[in-house]
Amino acid sequence: MTTDIQKADQEILRIGAPAKSERKINTSSKPLIEFKKVTMQYPGRLAVREVDLEIREGEFVCLVGQSGVGKTTLIKLLTIQETPTTGEVYVAGRNLADLRSKEVPLYRRKIGVVFQDFKLLPQKTVWENVAFAMEVCGFSNAEIAKRTEKVLDLVNLGRRAKNYPHELSGGERQRVAIARALVHSPKILIADEPTGNLDPVNTWEIIELLYRIHQKGTTIILATHNRQVVDRIQKRVVLMKSGKIVSDQHGGKYVI
Amino acid sequence: MSYKLETVLRIVKLGLNNFWRNRWLTLGATLLMTLTLTMISVFLLFSFIVRDTAEAIRSKIDVTIYFTDDAVADEKIMALADRIKSQPNIQEVIFVNKKQALEIWQRLPINEDVKKPVSDSYNPLPRSLQVDTTDPDEIQGVVSSIEIADTEKLICNECVSYVKNKDAVNKLVSITRLVQRVGLFLSIFFGIIAIFNVLNIIRITISARSDEIEIMRYVGASNAFVRGPFVVEGVLYGVLGTIITTLFIVLVSQIASGYISITADVLNLSFGAYVLHYIWQIIGFQLLIGVILGVVVSVISMRRYLRA
Numbered sequence: 001m002t003t004d005i006q007k008a009d010q011e012i013l014r015i016g017a018p019a020k021s022e023r024k025i026n027t028s029s030k031p032l033i034e035f036k037k038v039t040m041q042y043p044g045r046l047a048v049r050e051v052d053l054e055i056r057e058g059e060f061v062c063l064v065g066q067s068g069v070g071k072t073t074l075i076k077l078l079t080i081q082e083t084p085t086t087g088e089v090y091v092a093g094r095n096l097a098d099l100r101s102k103e104v105p106l107y108r109r110k111i112g113v114v115f116q117d118f119k120l121l122p123q124k125t126v127w128e129n130v131a132f133a134m135e136v137c138g139f140s141n142a143e144i145a146k147r148t149e150k151v152l153d154l155v156n157l158g159r160r161a162k163n164y165p166h167e168l169s170g171g172e173r174q175r176v177a178i179a180r181a182l183v184h185s186p187k188i189l190i191a192d193e194p195t196g197n198l199d200p201v202n203t204w205e206i207i208e209l210l211y212r213i214h215q216k217g218t219t220i221i222l223a224t225h226n227r228q229v230v231d232r233i234q235k236r237v238v239l240m241k242s243g244k245i246v247s248d249q250h251g252g253k254y255v256i
Numbered sequence: 257m258s259y260k261l262e263t264v265l266r267i268v269k270l271g272l273n274n275f276w277r278n279r280w281l282t283l284g285a286t287l288l289m290t291l292t293l294t295m296i297s298v299f300l301l302f303s304f305i306v307r308d309t310a311e312a313i314r315s316k317i318d319v320t321i322y323f324t325d326d327a328v329a330d331e332k333i334m335a336l337a338d339r340i341k342s343q344p345n346i347q348e349v350i351f352v353n354k355k356q357a358l359e360i361w362q363r364l365p366i367n368e369d370v371k372k373p374v375s376d377s378y379n380p381l382p383r384s385l386q387v388d389t390t391d392p393d394e395i396q397g398v399v400s401s402i403e404i405a406d407t408e409k410l411i412c413n414e415c416v417s418y419v420k421n422k423d424a425v426n427k428l429v430s431i432t433r434l435v436q437r438v439g440l441f442l443s444i445f446f447g448i449i450a451i452f453n454v455l456n457i458i459r460i461t462i463s464a465r466s467d468e469i470e471i472m473r474y475v476g477a478s479n480a481f482v483r484g485p486f487v488v489e490g491v492l493y494g495v496l497g498t499i500i501t502t503l504f505i506v507l508v509s510q511i512a513s514g515y516i517s518i519t520a521d522v523l524n525l526s527f528g529a530y531v532l533h534y535i536w537q538i539i540g541f542q543l544l545i546g547v548i549l550g551v552v553v554s555v556i557s558m559r560r561y562l563r564a
């Protein structure tokens with residue numbers, strides 16, 4: 001655990017250094033994430049149909065499509081909240097279906113997730129919300145204090161540490177959620193409609209933060225149906241329509 | 257501080273925090289737990305009383321020899337008593353003379369009209385020897401001992417009463433057994449209802465925390481941290497339930513002590529003192545049931561949030 005933290009600290013220190021994304025993404029190596037003919041059948045609803053998708057380390061992927069097309073389902077398959085009806089999901093070469101139940105929590109620490117509704121605990125302060133994510137993973141108090149301070153500084157909320165979520169703006173709340181998602185220095189950060197509840201100013205603040213995190217080397221998956229956001233980011237755009245991927249373009253725009 | 261200890265303390269703290277934060281719900285669960293434990297304790301106490309009184313009554317099975325012929329001198333009867341006493345299996349032999357027989361008669365809970373005619377001047381009550389045995393199941397041996405001791409043939413036919421007595425006792429014992437079974441049935445019945453209530457309310461307290469469980473799982477909490485606080489909470493229900501139930505039972509038994517005479521009559525112990533005599537056994541039983549019930553119900557109820 002300690003080595004992870006140290007590595008993470010180094011990663012954070014790297015912010016401001018030359019952006020990793022400006023280096024060429026290595027397309028010859030094995031993909032970090034791989035969906036192979038994945039189908040997800042809910043009772044009475046086919047949410048994902050034979051999806052093939054590869055995401056390489058260091059990519060910024062916008063997962064777009066109208067409400068109900070299966071974006072969240074795809075994310076749930078990646079966080080092992082659902083298991084595919086058919087097909088396989090590989091992360092770093094490992095089939096997620098093969099993970100033993102004890103390995104699942106450890107796997108989840110490698111992927112950070114943020115949501116439209118933030119999912120903060122209302123009775124905990126900003127600091128406590130972030131520290132909680134490490135407490136329940138068994139880190140020592142000293143490690144937690146050090147790390148919490150770092151990630152809160154990273155999202156620029158060091159001064160709001162003692163505030164409760166209801167005392168913050170929507171954008172600030174989402175930044176707390178992002179800080180929490182970063183405590184384990186995940187390789188992948190998944191954001192499911194993170195700006196869905198935010199006004200334009202706060203939206204850009206969050207997108208800018210995600211971009212910064214991406215620049216230090218984290219793979220980002222951003223599910224959204226906000227056309228302006230997608231068009232402005234100018235990264236890879238994966239478009240879904242009724243459970244299928246209908247287009248996949250680099251430096252793309254949100255086209256229907 | 258060692259890593260393990262820090263982890264355990266943190267889990268306990270999470271459990272206590274949860275308990276306090278949802279205090280109205282957890283108070284409800286604690287009260288339902290108390291109800292369940294009270295039910296179980298009352299039954300336990302009840303079975304202790306039935307068992308002890310049955311035993312006490314059984315140990316009182318003695319052999320009584322009546323002397324209907326008033327012509328026989330007291331001295332001869334007392335000499336016979338001494339001879340019986342020297343036989344094996346005999347614990348004590350008590351001589352009841354006419355005066356004492358009258359006193360006993362006057363104390364009997366029977367109709368005054370029947371009681372009145374018998375007095376100092378008219379006393380047809382027989383004198384008797386009460387033979388206490390060391391082992392109530394060895395009555396037959398005692399009876400033969402008495403026959404051996406009766407060298408002067410003072411004892412008339414049908415004057416040794418024990419069979420009748422034994423039947424009455426056996427009847428009493430079987431009635432107490434029946435009462436015990438009915439009690440067991442009732443307490444199982446109410447116990448199950450109470451357990452379902454505990455199950456339901458603990459479910460509600462857990463669903464009030466489903467957000468927290470969800471977040472824990474997203475951030476990769478180990479299962480010990482997801483489940484641990486609920487185990488702590490389950491233990492807490494058991495311990496608090498035991499404390500409240502014990503206070504309640506002790507209080508009620510002390511107040512009711514004067515009104516419940518069965519233990520005083522049969523066991524020479526007031527009801528309050530009787531309950532205190534067994535209090536550690538009752539506490540131990542409550543703790544065992546309460547903690548197991550609390551933990552099992554908590555862990556089972558939260559399992560569906562651990563799925564996937």
Ligand SMILES: Nc1ncnc2c1ncn2[C@@H]1O[C@H](COP(=O)(O)OP(=O)(O)O)[C@@H](O)[C@H]1O
Binds near residue numbers: 065
């Ligand atoms: N647990 C579920 N049970 C049944 N149907 C579901 C469930 N979750 C999602 N769905 C359905 O699957 C489809 C895809 O949903 P979702 O992945 O949430 O879409 P999106 O995130 O793109 O809006 C929707 O039609 C939704 O109603």
Ligand SMILES: [Mg+2]
Binds near residue numbers: 193
């Ligand atoms: Mg969605």
